[in-house]
Amino acid sequence: MFVAFLSLFSFSGTDLPSVSIPHIDKLVHFTFYFVASVLGALSLKEYSSSSKIGMKVVWYLVLALIVYGILIEVLQSKFTTTRSGEILDFVANTIGVFAGIAVARFLFFKKGILK
Numbered sequence: 001m002f003v004a005f006l007s008l009f010s011f012s013g014t015d016l017p018s019v020s021i022p023h024i025d026k027l028v029h030f031t032f033y034f035v036a037s038v039l040g041a042l043s044l045k046e047y048s049s050s051s052k053i054g055m056k057v058v059w060y061l062v063l064a065l066i067v068y069g070i071l072i073e074v075l076q077s078k079f080t081t082t083r084s085g086e087i088l089d090f091v092a093n094t095i096g097v098f099a100g101i102a103v104a105r106f107l108f109f110k111k112g113i114l115k
Contacts, residue, residue, distance in 0.1 A: 025089065026088060026089065026092040027092075029069075029089050029092035029093050029096065030092045030093070030095060030096040030099070031096065032093070032096065033065060033069060033092075033093045033094070033096030033097045033100065034096040034097070034099050034100040034103075035100065036065055036096075036097070036100070037061065037062070037065055037096065037097045037098075037099075037100030037101050037104065038100040038101075038103060038104045040061045040065065041058065041061065041100070041101060041104035041105070041108070041109075042104065042108060044057055044058065044061060045108065045109065058101060061101075062097055062098070062101060065093075065097045066093070066094055066097060069089075069090055069093035069094065069097070070090060072093075073086065073089055073090050073093075
């Protein structure tokens with residue numbers, strides 16, 4: 001919900017301070033999906049009924065996050081006037097998902113749980 005709100009809400013016309021750094025939005029997209037994938041992987045580990053999490057389940061998480069990223073980009077392009085769906089945003093989302101899964105696997109699943 002947090003990602004959807006920040007992706008679809010327009011902050012133009014507000015009194016919030018703005019920063020003008022070229023392509024900073026790509027870093028924001030990467031970060032949102034990186035964090036979502038790490039938290040998703042940790043959630044799978046925490047709430048798994050077995051001691052091992054199969055890669056099939058992790059791939060479902062990856063697929064769900066990528067589809068969610070596509071959905072948000074489509075919603076931005078079709079239903080907002082101040083936002084636009086961009087292919088580079090989708091690329092940043094997808095790279096964030098794979099980087100997050102890789103980091104989660106390396107840091108939190110060292111005993112081969114994700115094998």
